[in-house]
Amino acid sequence: MFLWRALSGALAVSVCLQAHGMNTDLTCSLCQDAIESISHVLFQCWPAREVWEITNIPMPNQGFTDSLHDNLAFILKLMSNDGVSLNMRMAIPWILWGIWKHRNGIKYAGTQGDLNALVTHALEEAEVWNKLMEAPSHSSSGRATVIRLDSRWSKPPLEMLKSSNRIAAELRGFLWMLHSLYDLHLNNIEVWSDCNAAVEAIIDSPNWPRYHSYLDRIHRLLPQFGKVIFKVSSTKANGIAREIALSVTRDGRGQSYLARGGPVWLQSRIDEEKRR
Numbered sequence: 637m638f639l640w641r642a643l644s645g646a647l648a649v650s651v652c653l654q655a656h657g658m659n660t661d662l663t664c665s666l667c668q669d670a671i672e673s674i675s676h677v678l679f680q681c682w683p684a685r686e687v688w689e690i691t692n693i694p695m696p697n698q699g700f701t702d703s704l705h706d707n708l709a710f711i712l713k714l715m716s717n718d719g720v721s722l723n724m725r726m727a728i729p730w731i732l733w734g735i736w737k738h739r740n741g742i743k744y745a746g747t748q749g750d751l752n753a754l755v756t757h758a759l760e761e762a763e764v765w766n767k768l769m770e771a772p773s774h775s776s777s778g779r780a781t782v783i784r785l786d787s788r789w790s791k792p793p794l795e796m797l798k799s800s801n802r803i804a805a806e807l808r809g810f811l812w813m814l815h816s817l818y819d820l821h822l823n824n825i826e827v828w829s830d831c832n833a834a835v836e837a838i839i840d841s842p843n844w845p846r847y848h849s850y851l852d853r854i855h856r857l858l859p860q861f862g863k864v865i866f867k868v869s870s871t872k873a874n875g876i877a878r879e880i881a882l883s884v885t886r887d888g889r890g891q892s893y894l895a896r897g898g899p900v901w902l903q904s905r906i907d908e909e910k911r912r
């Protein structure tokens with residue numbers, strides 16, 4: 637349904653509004669860097685590029701083009717490509733929809749959704765949808781159809797998302813951190829990371845084209861600071877931060893919990909570190 641609406645050009649992107657005689661600014665409201673076509677929003681603007689990067693599915697060699705038709709044709713072909721996991725293929729319509737909603741969220745509601753969550757959510761939606769399609773229909777018996785998610789229900793392949801793109805995750809972390817430090821007016825900063833490749837990518841960006849959507853944004857932010865030094869540390873040196881990070885996923889903590897004093901193990905871990 638959504639694919640059809642995108643194709644029919646009925647979505648209220650500013651180019652379309654223009655075509656209908658409404659006087660609106662044609663520039664993309666998210667990046668102010670291009671004409672806001674449907675193709676731009678779904679494939680070329682920064683949230684789209686980031687989302688497609690997170691999915692880790694193969695992209696056109698030359699990147700997406702300005703042609704909505706070509707891009708959708710590529711995506712539709714991808715949906716029958718056995719080289720891509722079935723879960724991810726099935727999630728593609730939800731991903732497109734998610735990118736669209738994300739854009740509307742920023743534009744009309746001033747909210748900025750998490751792009752990792754967007755992909756996870758799309759995978760979940762697709763899985764629920766597929767279960768519904770698979771479930772036998774009892775409607776002919778006249779009883780209400782009860783759809784039970786049985787033991788075959790499995791969580792979406794989060795592991796895949798987590799492990800597949802360590803560098804992208806680190807760069808996303810850098811971006812978030814730089815934004816935060818900038819907001820706090822901290823001008824001279826030293827950034828330590830145990831992800832050598834991510835630091836390399838920042839220093840030698842042209843050789844890391846796969847991550848350019850992050851790298852571009854990082855390099856746009858860097859001149860805002862007086863001095864930024866990137867350093868690589870050993871995994872060990874970052875022990876406490878790592879344990880906090882691991883506890884977030886292990887214990888299913890969706891929100892910051894450190895402000896409330898943190899869990900019991902944390903204090904003893906900090907004391908232990910002091911003694912070394």
Ligand SMILES: [Zn+2]
Nearest residue numbers: 664666667681
């Ligand atoms: Zn844009």
